Amino acid sequence: MAKDSRLILDPLTDNNPITIQVLGICSALAITAELEASIVMSISVLFVMGVGNVVISLMRNIIPSKIRIIAQLIVVATLVIIVDLVLKAFAYELSKTLSVFVGLIITNCIIMGRFEAFALGNGPWRSFLDGIGNALGYGIILVIVGFFRELLGSGTLLGIPVLGDPIEKTGLYAFGYENNGFMLLSPMALIVVGIIIWVQRTKNKALIED
Amino acid sequence: MEHVELFFKSIFIDNMVFATFLGMCSYLAVSKKVSTAVGLGAAVIFVLAITVPLNWLLDQYILQPGALSWLGAEYASYDLSFLSFIMFIATIATMVQLVEIVVEKFSPALYNSLGIFLPLIAVNCAILGGSLFMQSREIATLGLALNYGVASGIGWFLAILAIAAIREKIRYSAVPPALRGLGITFIITGLMAIGFMSFGGMLTGGDEGPKQEDATAVEVIEEDINEEDATTKSDLEIAQNTNK
Numbered sequence: 001m002a003k004d005s006r007l008i009l010d011p012l013t014d015n016n017p018i019t020i021q022v023l024g025i026c027s028a029l030a031i032t033a034e035l036e037a038s039i040v041m042s043i044s045v046l047f048v049m050g051v052g053n054v055v056i057s058l059m060r061n062i063i064p065s066k067i068r069i070i071a072q073l074i075v076v077a078t079l080v081i082i083v084d085l086v087l088k089a090f091a092y093e094l095s096k097t098l099s100v101f102v103g104l105i106i107t108n109c110i111i112m113g114r115f116e117a118f119a120l121g122n123g124p125w126r127s128f129l130d131g132i133g134n135a136l137g138y139g140i141i142l143v144i145v146g147f148f149r150e151l152l153g154s155g156t157l158l159g160i161p162v163l164g165d166p167i168e169k170t171g172l173y174a175f176g177y178e179n180n181g182f183m184l185l186s187p188m189a190l191i192v193v194g195i196i197i198w199v200q201r202t203k204n205k206a207l208i209e210d
Numbered sequence: 211m212e213h214v215e216l217f218f219k220s221i222f223i224d225n226m227v228f229a230t231f232l233g234m235c236s237y238l239a240v241s242k243k244v245s246t247a248v249g250l251g252a253a254v255i256f257v258l259a260i261t262v263p264l265n266w267l268l269d270q271y272i273l274q275p276g277a278l279s280w281l282g283a284e285y286a287s288y289d290l291s292f293l294s295f296i297m298f299i300a301t302i303a304t305m306v307q308l309v310e311i312v313v314e315k316f317s318p319a320l321y322n323s324l325g326i327f328l329p330l331i332a333v334n335c336a337i338l339g340g341s342l343f344m345q346s347r348e349i350a351t352l353g354l355a356l357n358y359g360v361a362s363g364i365g366w367f368l369a370i371l372a373i374a375a376i377r378e379k380i381r382y383s384a385v386p387p388a389l390r391g392l393g394i395t396f397i398i399t400g401l402m403a404i405g406f407m408s409f410g411g412m413l414t415g416g417d418e419g420p421k422q423e424d425a426t427a428v429e430v431i432e433e434d435i436n437e438e439d440a441t442t443k444s445d446l447e448i449a450q451n452t453n454k
Contacts, residue, residue: 022392025234026335069332070303077296085292100342103295107335109235186229187407190400194393201388 007129011137014204017110018141019197024110027101028142029189036158037097038146040087042139046132048079048105049114053131056119072115073106080105110138145192153183213357220361223410226336227369228403230343233336237370238395247374248367250331255363257331258340260309261302262359263352265341268297298341306332336366373399 017023024045031037055075056063063071084102087095095102105111114134119127150156155163155172164171182188226232233254240250271277273294278285310328314321331337340362349355376398385394 019392022238023235025238026231026339029231029234070300070307073299073303073333074296077299081292081295084295100339100346103342104232104335104339106295106299107333107338109333109335112333185404185407186231187400187403189231190396190403194389194396194400197393197396198386198389201393205387 004126004129007126008133008136011130011133012140013137013200016137016141016200017113017134018138018193019200021110021113023113024108024138025193027104027108028138028145029193030186031098031101032142032145032189032192033149033153033184033186034097034159035143035146035150037094038142039139040091040094041098041101042135042142044083044087044102045105045108045110045138046135047083048076049111049131049135050128051131052076052079052111053114053119053127054124056115057122057124057127060120068120069112072112076106076111110134141193141196144196145189148192149183149188152180153188155179213354216354216357217361218412220358221365221368222406223412224343224362225365225369225406225409226339226362227366227399228406230339232339233334233366236331236334236336237366237373237399238392241370241374241377241395244371244374244378247370251363251367251370253328253331254334254336254366255360257302257306257309257328257337258359258363258366259356260359261305261337262340262344262362263356264305265298265301266344266349266352266355268301269294269345273297294342294345299338302337302341303332336362369402372402 011017015021018025018028027041027045031041052075056072059071059075080103083105084095087098087102114131118130122130147157150158151162155161161171163177164173224230227234227237236250241247269277271280273290275289275291276286278288278290306328310321313328340359343362344355344358349358373395377395380394380398389397
């Protein structure tokens with residue numbers, strides 16, 4: 001049981017897919033200007049990874065190894081189409097914001113990476129836990145980045161103003177605080193992730209590369 | 211003119227790595243040495259140049275709403291666009307495999323330099339992203355799609371070449387231990403992306419050029435500007451009005 005819980009807990013910190021394994025960076029950076037988009041993206045990846053890992057794990061003995069990449073891509077693509085249609089039906093505005101990045105979950109390296117590294121060699125239950133764990137580790141970084149970019153960039157969280165009104169000069173804005181519009185631009189996502197890596201590796205010296 | 215515009219726009223303004231973060235995984239993983247970076251970059255240009263036009267044909271004649279009308283009037287109401295993800299990725303995966311086999315057969319020298327990178331490319335988001343952006347930006351002709359594929363590939367190539375060169379040099383610098391490797395690469399890429407943002411005005415500026423073309427350039431770029439970026443947009447509107 002202790003081993004199973006490690007499958008979920010490890011990817012959250014010391015084996016984080018984004019900051020340590022360097023997988024799935026593209027979507028992590030492109031859609032994090034708002035917290036809401038980050039959360040929806042994390043949930044989509046959670047669904048695709050959880051289900052996908054189980055499916056691949058169940059099929060692992062019948063997929064010939066030469067065509068496994070294509071087989072995996074088809075499984076992921078099917079799941080992503082489901083996610084895309086659900087988003088278009090129930091959250092149309094948001095699916096416009098995420099645009100092609102929902103489709104790019106297919107080539108999100110976390111998913112292929114975990115299929116290759118874990119689901120092809122382990123049973124369905126352990127693969128499910130591994131998928132959930134890695135998706136959560138991915139989500140946690142997305143939410144942190146989205147939180148800071150939305151808070152500092154537009155002074156809101158999930159679209160709700162938390163620092164006061166920038167036009168009426170209430171709350172923090174009364175003291176001359178200004179929104180940093182630069183945080184909304186794409187390069188800042190890279191720099192925020194860089195800082196997260198810096199903090200994480202300062203705390204845990206074992207992760208430092210030479 | 212349209213071609214030249216799309217070409218430079220895809221390389222610099224909509225650069226895959228710096229503007230849309232496509233293909234970041236392999237960008238970070240394979241940029242430790244310039245020589246391997248060149249190999250992967252060349253393979254990306256090659257595969258994009260094949261898959262984008264191919265997926266354009268698929269999109270135009272099979273997937274789009276009403277695209278099947280060439281089969282007969284009764285098929286005109288079909289809309290298969292929900293299948294585009296699976297069709298695109300299947301095309302890419304098979305094409306990559308096919309290219310690998312063909313290159314191995316006919317040009318062993320090229321295979322030795324590109325071959326090991328080709329399997330990596332099937333799951334590179336830059337390739338699928340190229341096809342998906344081609345679809346969402348509604349590229350009009352096959353020629354433009356080919357142009358878009360090649361130019362995006364060149365943009366990606368430039369980016370990985372630049373970061374590999376920087377990473378080779380930065381080994382001699384005193385980077386804080388916790389930032390070494392991945393951390394500093396992220397921050398450098400961020401700074402490079404800020405630099406590339408300055409290309410954003412490339413196709414809008416300049417009052418000397420023929421007026422009509424300038425106006426179309428403004429329109430093309432305006433579509434891509436983030437809606438929240440209201441200041442830039444109003445600037446563009448002013449530019450557009452002066453052009454008129």
